Amino acid sequence: METCINIISTFASCMVQSGTQPGLALFLQFLVGVILVASFPLVLVIILIWGERKIAARVQDRLGPNRVGPWGLFQNIADALKLITKEDITPAGADRVIFNAAPIIAMLAVILMWAVIPFSPVNVGVDLDLGVLYIIAVGSVGTLAIMMAGWASNNKYALLGAFRVTAQLVSYEVPMVMALLVPVLLASSMSLQQISYAQLGMWFIVVAPVAAFIFYVANLAETGRAPFDLIEAESELVAGYNIEYSGMKFGLFMATEFLHAFTANLLFTVLFLGSWSGPWATEVPFLGFVWLMLKTFVVYIPSLVLRATVPRVRIDQMMAFNWKFLVPLSILNLVVMATLVKVCQVAGIAPDAASASDFAANLPQAIILLLGNVAMVLVTLQVLRNAGRRERLKMEALMADTDRDALPAPAAHS
Amino acid sequence: MLEINLPLIVFAIFAVLAIGGALGVVGSRNLIHGALYLIVSLFGGAGLFVMLSAPFLAAVQVLVYIGAIAILIIFAVMLTRGMAQTKEVVNRQWWLSAILALVLLAVIGIAVVMPVWGPNGSNVVNLQVAETTAGVAELGIALVDGNQYVLPFEIASLLLTAAMIGAIVVARDD
Structure with missing residues (x-):
């Protein structure tokens, strides 16, 4: 065990010095770490909901919450109090245990993701060797919670909503995982901390913009944000899978949704926007945390504006977009990137372990990969253009046919 | 005599999850409950993989079995009419499945017993699993x-x- 320097960075050894048993001290250290990592997102979510309501209000030419506290900051605390004091209803015929477990599992699936996020060069819950795989595995448990909620509610709208959401989540997992493989490929590691270090020289969004785009769009769908917010299509399914939930159980689902959206953007930052990297991040680790949060908000706030602006897509459009566009593109992207990275390695222009954090050493490989991405975008656009033209010609032919039939004598049908 | 230590307690928790979940799968008449018990059992299995220094298998177990296959099973059960409330506990093929289950149990039992207590067995109870991950x-x-x-x-x-x-x-x- 290292020597006691101060109570923050060497908690366990300081506890031992003041007379605690070593085993107990280590346990307390882990306990404090877990509580800190798990409660930070729970506190953050209050601010996230406030920010979302404020931004949505501005887009819709309103003021948003402005009564409770300065700028309405405490509105959500008031709302949470209201939710807690509301009657907690379990519908008749509901499967009680599953019904109550579903919101907890939903929240758990998101909070568990924070365990492997590197907040700074030194502060990470667990630097798992397979962090990326862990993120996907834990995220897939969230789908299960939605299924449980929809079924246990004993409500056909809830069940239909859950079916639809599960179809959406399982489908968009495919391009998301394919896009995730590209940072893994570039960093040659699945650990999120290693991926962060690999981006010290060059952010992966520069090297792999197509993968970043696929990951961002798939994440919008995974977290149920507009235009893919069919998770709560109140106009068609009353509310979706959480229709029967009331009080704080509904509050948990709502908080999960906001937190999941933020976590997805946090992951995007870690994987593509250089994680905690920034000026003096390696010297002052806390600055890394500040950079990480700043970058996350830079990608998170546009997603809020996007949510307040765009209309919702239909379920069949959404599935077609995924399986006919995102999945083929993500497979093509993976093949092209893997080939180009190998070519760079064989040609000897890939940065080696020593020069990975050097911007100039990364430049040749980055230029080649970027050109590959540009070529991919051009090919994709051309394919889309051709498909669009074919579709338009078909529609025009159809219109011409119906015009010819309809114009002469309407009496022919009577 | 077994010594009570932390790994043993953790092993006991995951073993109870795995076996209890498996019993729940067999015993519950509600097929949805059965599928959820299956998830509990698989989760216990994932925990055992972590204890055996195979975190990759654990993550894949959660991702593939819980995240995909169990969801698929639940989907299939929910889309099948009347499957949520089955009346009979056994059907006509119960004897066949019983034989198969016994054969499988015997095979697994032999595979566990022979390396330890068999003629060429190491005859040590505390077999060391791989130390390195x-x-x-x-x-x-x-x-x-x-x-x-x-x-x-x-x-x-x-x-x-x-x-x-x-x-x-x-x-x-x-």
Whole structure:
């Protein structure tokens, strides 16, 4: 065990010095770490909901919450109090245990993701060797919670909503995982901390913009944000899978949704926007945390504006977009990137372990990969253009046919 | 005499989850409950994989079995009319499944007993499992190395591709 320097960075050894048993001290250290990592997102979510309501209000030419506290900051605390004091209803015929477990599992699936996020060069819950795989595995448990909620509610709208959401989540997992493989490929590691270090020289969004785009769009769908917010299509399914939930159980689902959206953007930052990297991040680790949060908000706030602006897509459009566009593109992207990275390695222009954090050493490989991405975008656009033209010609032919039939004598049908 | 230590307690928790979940799968009349018990059992299995220094298998267990296969099973059960409330506990093929289960139990039992107490067994109760964690990199190399597992890996890939094409053919309208 290292020597006691101060109570923050060497908690366990300081506890031992003041007379605690070593085993107990280590346990307390882990306990404090877990509580800190798990409660930070729970506190953050209050601010996230406030920010979302404020931004949505501005887009819709309103003021948003402005009564409770300065700028309405405490509105959500008031709302949470209201939710807690509301009657907690379990519908008749509901499967009680599953019904109550579903919101907890939903929240758990998101909070568990924070365990492997590197907040700074030194502060990470667990630097798992397979962090990326862990993120996907834990995220897939969230789908299960939605299924449980929809079924246990004993409500056909809830069940239909859950079916639809599960179809959406399982489908968009495919391009998301394919896009995730590209940072893994570039960093040659699945650990999120290693991926962060690999981006010290060059952010992966520069090297792999197509993968970043696929990951961002798939994440919008995974977290149920507009235009893919069919998770709560109140106009068609009353509310979706959480229709029967009331009080704080509904509050948990709502908080999960906001937190999941933020976590997805946090992951995007870690994987593509250089994680905690920034000026003096390696010297002052806390600055890394500040950079990480700043970058996350830079990608998170546009997603809020996007949510307040765009209309919702239909379920069949959404599935077609995924399986006919995102999945083929993500497979093509993976093949092209893997080939180009190998070519760079064989040609000897890939940065080696020593020069990975050097911007100039990364430049040749980055230029080649970027050109590959540009070529991919051009090919994709051309394919889309051709498909669009074919579709338009078909529609025009159809219109011409119906015009010819309809114009002469309407009496022919009577 | 077994010494009570932390790994043993953790093992006990995961073992109870695995076996209790499995019993729940067999015993529950509600098929949805059965599927959820299956998830509990698989989760216990994932925990045991972590204890055996195989975190990759644990993550894959959660991702593939809980995240995909169990969801698929729940989907299938929910879309089948009347499957949520089955009346009979056994059907006509119960004796066949009983024989199969006993044979499987015997095979697993022999596989566990022989290395420890068999004629060539090491006869030690505290068999050491691998101390070092085999990394993901080693696993990846093993799967594509010509001297190791490249042939089974490719055959499994071929099988999966064939199954996928089959699913597409079955699902097509025309």
